[in-house]
Amino acid sequence: MLDSATTQVIGPVPTRPPGHRRARGPWVLVSGLLALLLIGTAMFAVAPLRHPLPTPTVTRTVAASMTIPGKAPAVPWPDTGQAALTVEEVGSLGRSGGSKPVPIASVTKVMTAYVILTEHPLDRGEHGPKLTVSKARAAAYPAEQSRNESLVPVVAGAVFTERQALQAVMLPSANNMARILAEWDAGSIGAFVAKMNDTAAALGMKDTHYTDPAGYDPGTVSTAVDQVILARKAMKLPAFAEIVAQKKATLPIAGTVRNYNSLVGQDGVVGIKTGSTDEAGGCLVFAAVVKVGGRKITVVGAVLGQPGADTPVQLARVFRVTRPLVRTAAAAVGVHPVVRAGDQVALVRGPLGAVTTLNATEDLTVVGWPGMRVKLDIDVPEVPDRLPAEAEHGRIKAVVGGSTPVATPLHAGTGLEAPSIWDRIRRHR
Template sequence: MQFPAVQAGPARQRRRGLVWGLTCCLLVLLLLGGLYAVAPLRNPPPAPTVELTVPTSMTIPGTAPRLPWPRSGQAMITVNGLGTLGASGGSQPLPIGSVAKVMTAYVILTEHPLDVGEAGPTLTVSAERAAAYPTELARGESLVEVRAGEKLTERQALQALMLPSANNVARVLAEWDAGSEAAFVEKMNATAARLGMTGTRYADSPGLDPDTVSTARDQVILANKAMALPAFAEIVKQKRATLPVAGTVHNYNELVGRNGVVGIKTGSTDEAGGCLVFAAMVTVGGRDVNIVGAVLGQPGANTPVQLDRTFAATRSLLRSTVSALSVHTLVEAGAPVGTVRGPEGTGSTTINAVEKVVVVGWPGLRVRLDAQIPPVPTGIAADTEYGRLAVSGAGELASTPLRAAAGLRPPSVWDRVRHHY
C-alpha cells in the first residue's frame, strides 16, 4: 500500500531555518573568536617594565663640616671625585705671585711632554738672559744663578721653576717654547680660557707682575689638571734638586713631605701677599684620597711672614678636611635597586646590588645614583648579572654590578591568548 507524501508545514520549515541560522552564527562566532585569539601572536609580546627603587641622589647624613677659613684673602679646598668642600673670600681676581708658574709649567709640559724620570730636550741659557741676572737680583727677584751657554734639560729647568721659584728660568722656558715672553703669555691666557678659568689673566710667565691675577677657584681647576701630568706631579713633590750652575736648590714649599702634602707651588709679592696652591694624598678607611686647594692673599710685612701665615692656614684646612672625611655605606649588598615586571601572567623579579656601595665623603655631601639597567628581554634567568649601579660626585666614586633575584619567564602562547597580548 502506498501512502501519500506528507508536505512539511510552515512551522516545521521555520524551525529548520532557525536551526541553520543559529548553526551559521555559531560557526561565525567560533571563527571570529579564533581569529581574535590568534591575532596577538602575530606581534611580539610587550617588553618587561623596570621600576627603580633607589633614589637618583642621596645626601650623606650628619652635620656639614665647618672649616677654619683664613680671615683674609681667598681659599678653596676640593676632594678629587667628590667636589668642593668649601670656599671663602669671594671670587674677585687677586694677584697670585709665583703661583703663576703652575701655568708656565703646565703649558711647557703639554707642549713638550716628559715621562716620569725623563730628562727631555736641552735648553741653552742665552747671553742676554745671563746678562740680565745681576739686574734681576738687585730687584730682589726669586732666581737661580745662570751663565751664558749653560745647558739645562727640560726637567732641570722645570725643577728650577717650581722648587726655588726661579723667575729667570721662567723667562728661559718661555723664550725656548714661544720665541718671546709675550708670545708665551698669550699661550698661558689661551690655556686658561680653554680650562674655564674665567677670573684669570696672565701678564708674565713668572707671576712678578701684579697684573697677573686669578682666583682660588681657577687655581684649583689648574692644579687638578697639572697634577694629572705624571712628570709635573713628580717634580713638585721633590724637596731638592741639583742644577748645573746653581748646584743644590730647595723647595720653598715647606709643607711638602708632611701630612701627605705632595706639592704644588708657593707665591709671594707685596701685592699678592702669601699664596699657595697645594695637593695632598691621605688615606681614609684604607682608601687613597686626593685633596687639592688654594690659599691666596695672606698678609704680612715680607715673604717669610706671608708664607708662614699661608702655611698655617693650609695646615688647619687640611687637618679639618681629613677629620671631616669618613667611609659611608650608601647601598647594602643585596639591596633591591629596581623591580622588573613582565607582561601580565609572567610575574616579576627584583634587580639587586651584588656588592655594597661604599664611598669616602663628608656629612652633607650630595651624590648621584645612576642605575644603568639595559632593556630587559622577555625572559631572564635567576642570578643573572644585569646592569650596574654607579655613585658619583665630581667623578665616579663607586659602583656595583646588579643581579636578578628570581627568574622571569617568557610569556607562553596560552599567556598571550588568555591575556590578549
Template sequence: MYGPTDLPTVEFRRLSPGPPVQRGRRRITWSLGVFLAVLLLLLVGGGMYAVAPLRDPLPAATVKVTLPTSMAIPGTVPRMPWPRSGQAMISVDGVGTFGAFGGSKPLPIASVTKVMTAYVILTEHPLAAGEHGPKLTISAEQAAAYPAERARGESLVEVRAGEIITERQALQALLLPSANNMARILAAWDSGSVAAFVKKMNAVADDLGMSDTHYTDPSGLDPDTVSTAEDQVILASRAMELPAFAEIVRQKRATIPVAGTVRNYNELVGRGGVVGIKTGSTDEAGGCLVFAAVVSVDGRKLRIVGAVLGQPGANTPVQLDRVFAVTRSLLRVTANVLAVHTLVEAGEQVATLRGPLGAGSTVNAIKRVQVIGWPGLRVRLNVQIPAVSSGIPAHTEHGQLTATIGAGEPVVAALRTGAAMEPPTTWERIRHHR
C-alpha cells in the same frame, strides 16, 4: 434457506504494505540536525574564541625604577676651617670640589704664576720621568741683568754668561727657590721673547677654562697677573698629570749649575702626604699656595688639590706661615672625612618588574654599592635593566646600577631578580581575555 453449495463465496485478499508514515521521522531528523548544528557552532565558535587570545602577542613586562636619579651621601656635611680672608678652594681629583671660600674676584697670585710657566714649557717641550731634556745657554744679557734684579729684592738664582743648564734644571730653579730670572729665561727660550710667551700663557688659560685669570708676566712679580683659587685648582690638577712636573715639585732640594743646591720654599712637602706644588708671596698678593697631597682611602690613592690666596702678613715668612697653617687645617679635615660610603645595600630593591597579566618580580643589588666621598656629596645614579618579554627566572643576573661622582670613574654594580616571574599559562590567557 441455502444449502452448503448455495453459500456465497467470500474472497480474502492480502493487503500489500503501503508507504511508511514519514511525519514522525521527519520531526526526529530535524531536531537532531538542529542539535548538531548548534553543537558545531558552539565547538567552532568557542574554539575560535579560545584560540584568539593565544594568537595575540603578549605585551612586554614593564620596569619601574625605585631609586632616584641622584642622591647625596648621607651624614653631616663637614665644616671646613676656611681662612678669615683671601680665597681658598679644595678639591679631590676624580671625586669633586670639597668647597670654596672668598668668592671669585681675581687676585694677584705672585709666584704661583710659575705653575703656568712650567706647564707651558712642559707641554711645548715634554720631559719623560727622570729625563733632563734639551740644554739652554745663558746669554750675556740675561747674566748682566742679575745684579739689578737682585737689588730689587727679587727671588733669583745666580746665573753666568755662557752657563749651560738643562730644561729640568731650569724648571727646578723655577719651581723650588722660585727664581724670577729663570722664568724670564725659560720664556725667551721657548717663544723668543717674554711678551710672546705671556700671550701663550693666556691662550692656554683660556683653553683650560680659567676664565678669571690673566697673566702679564711669567714670574708673578707684576701684581696685574691675577687669578682665582678655583682657576689655580684647575691648572694644578692638569699640571700634576705631567710626570716631570710632579717629580720636581715634590723635591725638597736640587742641585743646579752655578747656583748649587737650592731648596723648596714649600715647607709642607713631604709632610702629611703633601707632594707639591708652589708658593707665592708679595706685598700685593699676600701669602699664596697651590698644593697637592695624596691620601689613601680603603686602599685607593686619592690626590687632593687646593689653593689658598691672599693671606696677610708683614713679610714673606709671616705670609707663608699663615698660608701653611690654613693649608694644614684644610688637608686634615679633608683627609678625615674622605671615606667609603654605602649608597645601596646588598639585596636592596632598585626596580620592579610587572608582567602582562599581573605577575611580577623585583630587581635587587647583588652587593653593596659604595663610593668614596664625604657627606653631602651628590652621586648620580643610573639603573639599566634589559627588556623582559613575559617571564624571567628567580635570582638571575639582570641589569646594572652605575654610580658616578663628578667626572670620576663610575662604580658599576650588577643586579639580579628576586622571585621568579612566570609567563602566563594558556588557561590564564583565555580567562584573562574573557
C-alpha cells in the same frame, strides 16, 4: 512442471511515494548545534592567543638621588685672603674670600711650567732638550739680584736641561730661569705671556691675567678658584707632579737647591708652589694625596693673600693656615654605601599579573663626605617574558659631584615566567 503447492509468487516491489525521505531531522539539528558550539569554543579560545603579550613594565623603587648622611665637614677657612679646596674626582669643599682677582706672586710659575711641559712634554725621569743661557740673560742677573728677586746663579753659555730649568723654577722659585724658559720656548717674553693667557682662557680661568712668566709683576692676577683649575690640570702631567714633589735638586752652577714649600712630605703634601711679594702676601697652591678605602685621592687647593712683613713671615702664615685645610679634607673624605647588596631597586610587572623585583647584586659605595648629593641612575634593558630567578638584568650607578660613576649589576628576585596557554585563555573568559 512445478508443483503449484510449493511455488511462491513474488510480486513487484512497490516504489516510494514521491517526496518521501528517511526521518533524520533531529540528528542533523543536534550535529549542527554541536559543530557551532565547537567552532565558537575554538574561536573563543584562540582569540586571546592571536594578540602578543604586553611587554613587562619596570617601575623604579629607589629614589633618583640621596644625600650622604651625617654632618657636613666644617672647613677652617683662613680669616684673610682667598682660599679654595677640592677633592679630585669627587667635588669641591668650597671657597672663601670672594672672587676678586689679586696678585699671585710666584704661584704664576705653575702656568709657566704647564705651558713649557705641554709644548715640550717630558716623561718621568726624562731630562729633555738642553737650553743655553744667553749673554743678555746672564747680564741681567746683577740687576735682578739688586731687586732681591728669587734667583739661581747663571753665567753666559751655561747649559741646563729642560728638567733642570723647571726644577730651578718650581723649587727655589728662580725668576730668572722662568724668563730664560719663556724666551727659549717662544722667542720673547711677550710672546710667551700671550701663550700663558691663551692657555688660561682655554682652561676657563676667567679671572686670571698674566703679565710676566715669573710673577714678580703685581699686574699678574688671579683667584684661588682659578689656580685650583690650573693645578688640577698641571698635576696630571707626570714630569710636573714629579718635580713639585721633590724637596731638593742639583743644578748647574747653583749646586743643591731646596724647595721653598716646606709642607712637601707632610700630611701627604706632594706640591705645588709657593709665592710671596709685598703686593701678593703669602700664597700657596698645594696638592696632597690621601688614602680612602684603599684608593689614593688627591686634594688640591690654593691659599692667597696671607699677611706678613716679609717672605719668611708670609710663607709661615700661609703654611699655618694650609695645614688645617689639608687635614680637614683628608678626614672628611670617606667611603659611603648608598645601596646595599640585596636592596630592591625596581619592580617588574609581567603579563597577567606576574611580578618580580630587581635587586642590587653588590654594595654600591661612593667616595665623598656627609651632606653630598648622590645621583642614582638605573639602566634596565627591555625585560623578556621569561626572566629566571637571580638572572642578571640591568644595573644601578651612582654619581657624586664630578666623580666617575660607579655601578653594580641588578638581578631578578623570584623568576618571571610567561603565562601558559591555559592561563591566557582562562584570563580572557
